[in-house]
Amino acid sequence: MTQITLHGAVGEIGGNKILIEDGDTRIFFDFGLSFGRWGDFFTPYLQPRKWNYISDFLKLGLLPDLDGLYRPDYERRLRESSKEPKFDGIVLSHPHLDHAGFLSFIRPDIPVFCSIGCKAILQALEETAFGFHEYTFIKEAFKLRPSKRDSSKLVKDKDSRIKREFNILETTTKIDDFTIHTYPVDHSVPGANSFIIETSEGAIVYTGDIRFHGRRGTESDFFVEKAKSFDPVLIISEGTNIEEPTSFGEMDLQQKLFSLVENVPGLITVNFPVRDMDRMRSFIEAAKHADRSLVVNLKQAYTLGVLEENGVKNMPTIDEISIFIPKKRWGILNDINYPVEIQMRDYLYWENKLIDRTNSVTADDISKNPKDFVYRCDFFELKNLFDINPQEGSIFIRSVTEPVDEEMELDLKKAINWLMFFGMHPYEQVHCSGHASGYDIKEMIQKINPKYVMPIHTEKPDEFNSFHSDVIQKGLGVKFSLS
Ligand SMILES: [Zn+2]
Ligand SMILES: [Zn+2]
Structure with a gap:
């Protein structure tokens, strides 16, 4: 008997956690964080209690209450962990946090399956981001070890790491009773896949x-x-933009960028999603069109390096961009009063690897030659503009989604204050969605022609009824049997 249970992404965008069971095989497809549910409780100032993550998240409905799934170091605050894992794998569709973010809580003895691009992005995230990101390794928490100086004393063990088993999905991969066919698809992050899963009761x-x-x-x-x-027999389909009739395409966007960057007399400052490498490609091409170089931040440059090391194809390379080295901590970069080794201590280990590259640039370099650059700048990096000092005729191009909640609206208001301060408002908004339009979803489902449709990752699941007669809508944690 094949059963499907949604433990997230029901009536909301993201938080996908889809359990598919067939005989003795139990596999989760995605194990993501629900930003909506998270935002109902947490703010940057009210953060979860790290020591009690799993127990608190179970109570808040952020994680499903399932045995044999969670890492024992956190689960022990709630109950004795099972000796054995009770799941055969976690298959990730792509590395966005609403699909992969809660992998950090999964036991390390449950194997993970994803594309090489997905693994590379998670690895870069783990190495560069703040917060709880334990994907390829888990750091065992709350552990003691004998002191190296006096073995009769116990000290906190902060170095114990367990490697997670990551398996790279082939076009066809067998996991116990399932045969999973994996196809790369178009989305707004490297390594995105769709799946066809052969079960005992159909695909x-x-x-x-x-x-x-x-x-x-x-x-x-x-x-x-x-x-x-x-x-x-069934399609589990995303429906983020199910109400949007059409989509503005990435190539239309690139064309629009070409017209915006021509003949700009000052600096071009831009913002686009940090891990959307296809959007980065559009901006690299636009910068070339204007005889400029795209400047990205250390995190993006590092991510490009990790993608390259992992052999992920068709990505921008680190040699195609310039890398912005901001002043940090003491603000002593290139200050001759301080030895270079002291200057370097302002930077994290992974940042140090990028500072000496020939394509690294500073605020001074951009300030002296603003017409040579397209400077990418996140909201929290707008303060770097003090050092860059954009002159009259500088512009800002915003290439991220419109605000979807109060917090994002407030951030945008503040960003506008900064842009007005530096004389770059009004800004240009040019964006294209990472999700298919309603028309495209409908066409996809009609072509595939499944018996049942299960809408997820949408606030409007009822819309699917307008073009399919057997739409399955089950609540969170409610099983749907194919037989
Ligand atoms: Zn998503
Ligand atoms: Zn996504």
């Missing part, structure tokens, strides 16, 4: 997050053709 299609209007639309088309050939 199940899971889209993950998908679109058709980006640089990789033909990959999504190919997946749809393959999915159709399996004559599936």
Whole structure:
């Protein structure tokens, strides 16, 4: 008997945690963080209690209460952990946090399956981001060890790490009773896949997050053709933009950028999502068009390096961009009164690896030659503009989604204050979504022609009823049986 249970992404965008069970095989597809539910309780000033993560998150409905799933060091605050894992794998569709963010809580003896691009992004995130990111390794918490000086004394053990088993998905991968066919698809982050899962009661299609209007639309088309050939019984489909009739495409966006960057007399400052490498490609091309170089931050440059090391294909390379080295902590970068080794101590270990590259630039370099650069700048980096000092005729291009909640609206208001201060408001808004339009989702489902449709990752699941007669809507944690 094949059963599907949604433990997230029901009536909301993100937080995907899909349990598919068939006989003795139990596999989660994605194990993401629900930003909506998280935002109902937490703010930057009211953060979870690290020592009691799992217990608190279970009570708040952020994690499902399942045995044999969670890492014992945190679960022990709640109950005795099972000796053995009770799940056969976690399969990740892509590395966005609403799909992979809660992997940090999973026991290390449950194997993870994903694409090499997904693994590389998670690895870069783990090495560079603040917060609880334990994907490829887990650091065992609350552990003691004998002191090295006096073995009769116990000290906190902060170095104990367990490697997680990561398996890179082949086009066809067998996990116990499941045969999983993996197809790369178009989305707004490297390493995104859709799946066709062969079970004892027919094929199940899971889209993950998908679109058709980006640089990789033909990959999504190919997946749809393959999915159709399996004559599936069920599609679990995202529906983020199910109410949007059409989509503005990535190539339209690049064309718009070309026209915006021509003949700008000052600095071009831009913002786009940190891990959207296809958007970075659009900005690299736009910068080239204006005979400039795109300047990205250390985190993006480091991520490009990790993608390259892992052999992820069709990505921008670190040599195609310039790397912005900001002043940090003491603000003594290039200050001759301080030895270079002391200057370097202002930077983290992974940042140090990038500082000496020939394509690294400082605020001074940009300030002296603003017409040579397109400077990418996140909201929290707007303060670097004090050092860059943009002159009259400088512009700002915003290429991220419009605010979806009060917090984002407030951030945008503050960003506008900064832009007005530096004479760069009004800004230009040019963005294209990472998700398929309603028209494209409808066309995809009609082509694949499954018996049942299960909408997830959408606030409007009822919309699916307008084009399919068997739409399954179950509540959180309620099983749906295929037989
Ligand atoms: Zn998502
Ligand atoms: Zn996504």
